[in-house]
Amino acid sequence: MAHDDSGTFERAARAVSAGADPIEAARSIVGAMTPDERLWCLDGDVPFWAGLEDLGAGGYHKRPFPAARVERLGIPGFAFSDGPRGVVIGPATCFPVSMARGATWDVDLEERIGDAIGRELRAVGATLYGGVCVNVLRHPAWGRAQETYGEDPVHVGELAAALTRGVQRHAMACVKHLACNSMENARFVVDVTVDEVSLHEVFLPQFRRVVDEGVAVVMSAYNSVNGHWCGENRPLLTDVLRDEWGFQGFVISDWIFGLRHAAASVGAGLDVEMPYRMMRAQGLPTALQRHEVSQDDVDRCVTRLLATLLRFHGVVAGPRPGPEVLACGEHRALAREAAAKSVVLLRNEPVAGTAVLPIDPATVRRMAVAGRLAAVRNLGDGGSSDVWAPTVVTAVDGLRAALHSADVVHLDGGDLAATVATASECDVALVVVGYTREDEGEYIGGDGTAHLAELFPGPDDPDLARQFTAGVAAAPGVDMSTAVPGPEPLGFAPGGDRRSLRLHAEDEALIEAVTAANPRTVVAIVAGSAVVVSSWAHRVPAIVQSWYAGMEGGNGLADVLLGAVGAGGRLPFTVPTDEAHLPPFERDADAVTYGPWHGWWLLEREGNAPAYPFGFGLSYTTFESEGFSATVEADGIVVRGTVRNTGSRRGTDVVQVYGGHRHWDASDRPARRLLGFARIEIDAGARADVVIRVPLARVAVRDPELRRWVVEPGTYLIDVGRHAADRAAPRFSVEVAPRTQRRRREPNRTAPGPR
Numbered sequence: 001m002a003h004d005d006s007g008t009f010e011r012a013a014r015a016v017s018a019g020a021d022p023i024e025a026a027r028s029i030v031g032a033m034t035p036d037e038r039l040w041c042l043d044g045d046v047p048f049w050a051g052l053e054d055l056g057a058g059g060y061h062k063r064p065f066p067a068a069r070v071e072r073l074g075i076p077g078f079a080f081s082d083g084p085r086g087v088v089i090g091p092a093t094c095f096p097v098s099m100a101r102g103a104t105w106d107v108d109l110e111e112r113i114g115d116a117i118g119r120e121l122r123a124v125g126a127t128l129y130g131g132v133c134v135n136v137l138r139h140p141a142w143g144r145a146q147e148t149y150g151e152d153p154v155h156v157g158e159l160a161a162a163l164t165r166g167v168q169r170h171a172m173a174c175v176k177h178l179a180c181n182s183m184e185n186a187r188f189v190v191d192v193t194v195d196e197v198s199l200h201e202v203f204l205p206q207f208r209r210v211v212d213e214g215v216a217v218v219m220s221a222y223n224s225v226n227g228h229w230c231g232e233n234r235p236l237l238t239d240v241l242r243d244e245w246g247f248q249g250f251v252i253s254d255w256i257f258g259l260r261h262a263a264a265s266v267g268a269g270l271d272v273e274m275p276y277r278m279m280r281a282q283g284l285p286t287a288l289q290r291h292e293v294s295q296d297d298v299d300r301c302v303t304r305l306l307a308t309l310l311r312f313h314g315v316v317a318g319p320r321p322g323p324e325v326l327a328c329g330e331h332r333a334l335a336r337e338a339a340a341k342s343v344v345l346l347r348n349e350p351v352a353g354t355a356v357l358p359i360d361p362a363t364v365r366r367m368a369v370a371g372r373l374a375a376v377r378n379l380g381d382g383g384s385s386d387v388w389a390p391t392v393v394t395a396v397d398g399l400r401a402a403l404h405s406a407d408v409v410h411l412d413g414g415d416l417a418a419t420v421a422t423a424s425e426c427d428v429a430l431v432v433v434g435y436t437r438e439d440e441g442e443y444i445g446g447d448g449t450a451h452l453a454e455l456f457p458g459p460d461d462p463d464l465a466r467q468f469t470a471g472v473a474a475a476p477g478v479d480m481s482t483a484v485p486g487p488e489p490l491g492f493a494p495g496g497d498r499r500s501l502r503l504h505a506e507d508e509a510l511i512e513a514v515t516a517a518n519p520r521t522v523v524a525i526v527a528g529s530a531v532v533v534s535s536w537a538h539r540v541p542a543i544v545q546s547w548y549a550g551m552e553g554g555n556g557l558a559d560v561l562l563g564a565v566g567a568g569g570r571l572p573f574t575v576p577t578d579e580a581h582l583p584p585f586e587r588d589a590d591a592v593t594y595g596p597w598h599g600w601w602l603l604e605r606e607g608n609a610p611a612y613p614f615g616f617g618l619s620y621t622t623f624e625s626e627g628f629s630a631t632v633e634a635d636g637i638v639v640r641g642t643v644r645n646t647g648s649r650r651g652t653d654v655v656q657v658y659g660g661h662r663h664w665d666a667s668d669r670p671a672r673r674l675l676g677f678a679r680i681e682i683d684a685g686a687r688a689d690v691v692i693r694v695p696l697a698r699v700a701v702r703d704p705e706l707r708r709w710v711v712e713p714g715t716y717l718i719d720v721g722r723h724a725a726d727r728a729a730p731r732f733s734v735e736v737a738p739r740t741q742r743r744r745r746e747p748n749r750t751a752p753g754p755r
């Protein structure tokens, strides 16, 4: 009788949870695997053509993508599902997009969102969440801007670390896309040339932050960096990620076309090709025979994969929540909280002596809500991040619910004369304008990619294809076309990089007309990143950026417009007055050079005042900072002080610490960077103490010759302000004693779970 080895993995996992070394435990499992089983673990479990066919039948959001399952040894493999605005296998909670959550500057909230997502992820049968997207927003035209948190590496890193902490209480998280992936249409072809200093100081710190947080998995990017496709980029995947940062997890490729050469990808340090059996299934057996790749290289990948699965087994094999957690009341309340906290008040001028916002509900008998986007399901990108929420509260729904005794009139703006006539008779008007998934989002296709079809493998292994098809027939997954009432069509929306940073002409015309008809007009901008508003903003008394705000977006917006929640959002990027103030952006570029300058760093260097600076957002109340100081202590620079709410409403202040070495303004790096921040909610008349700790690593600079971090001794100028261009910010100078230190190098946290 054949020996039963199906307990092998489970026994090793128990040993690891009792303290055994996961790498050693993984090695012993690898020793028990056949050569074919080892190769099997290096890509997705599904045969290529059968997988594509399943996708074509609405499969993208139907079931997780499985990989590395070896039944004989009880190896569970992993089951991947996307994000970031929630779990994409529905019907699940749709949170506001990451950029909106970036605007909350609320790290605790992001961790709670991660926790909710982790639970829902497990409920749909997935064990790996692919929704920690941290590519910095280099240019607001990037189609997937909404999937990241903003333009600044420190801010992005803190929010992404919080999401990771929350998710990893229930599952593994995957941070993506390593690295320099910040153009959409050209993502399969573009080569990014980036110098050592810019790479490490601008484009990588947030990845490092999430690795230090203990993230289980890293996804490589589609583009190439300095001439190597990211899925085959040894400098990134091995030299930096593992040798320098001590990453202990495993690396997966981005989906189809994430690598071009099977052997090169293994040698470079990419562990698992996703999502199907494609380049490696075709190429690795021969590459092994020809010694283009060694068995040791293969085993190293399998070992890293298994060691991670072993470390996370206690979490992933824990009790699985039932489907009742999907879009449950608690998670919807969290989505509403996030939607309200993300609203950024950009402008709020007085009309007849009173600011337009917040609107006093007692004064409203009739309210006009105008615009194409006021009453439609508009949750963001229609690509891999698409979440199928069972219900969506639009702006009109939210205001109707909140203003139950008033008449909230919806006008889609199609008939401009009628819209104007009605708006002029209302006490207040709201115009909801901006973008949809037609304008921005993930993009598939393009002329430059046709040649990639040559990489597709020949016909599937018939046995595997049969097994897969039988499995799908037995467990068909979620039928998204019936799971959610009236959702968007199946398949990817056009998306892509934005063609313009301005609103559509009809939106601008609607704003002009409604504002002329009703002096108390508020404009809500729905977008994944910055919109240039210079041609009309000065004519409108009140403007909010309200994002793709998730399934509770309309309620969150109403909460802020009517003052139930204070305006507490702050911009996670700069809004320029003119597109020309941004770095060049060529949608179809096949080569591009990234340097240290984008966002507010660039505007400040060129002396271009922003329309709205990074970190900016108005409040319904006023704050005063008292007794702030900055000192150097053992764990870095510490900023302390007190904030007083001097107004008459509870409100949110986001204290932001900017600074840099006194000499930086003469060097080729921003003179000041964001070093830390604290979001505080304070009752009217009350005070709150603030302590912001800035690890010295945040002021370290990259030495390009030695390829290491150095904290330069000398004077650092520290501003404690309310946004990046806050001229009223008190400035402190602190002395950092001479020291040349390597940046902390410790392996990423081995024990997943709460900390």
Ligand code: BGC
Pocket: 082, 130, 176, 254, 255, 384
């Ligand atoms: C995207 C990734 C995503 C993956 C799986 C790719 O096209 O770039 O962000 O996680 O698909 O859906």
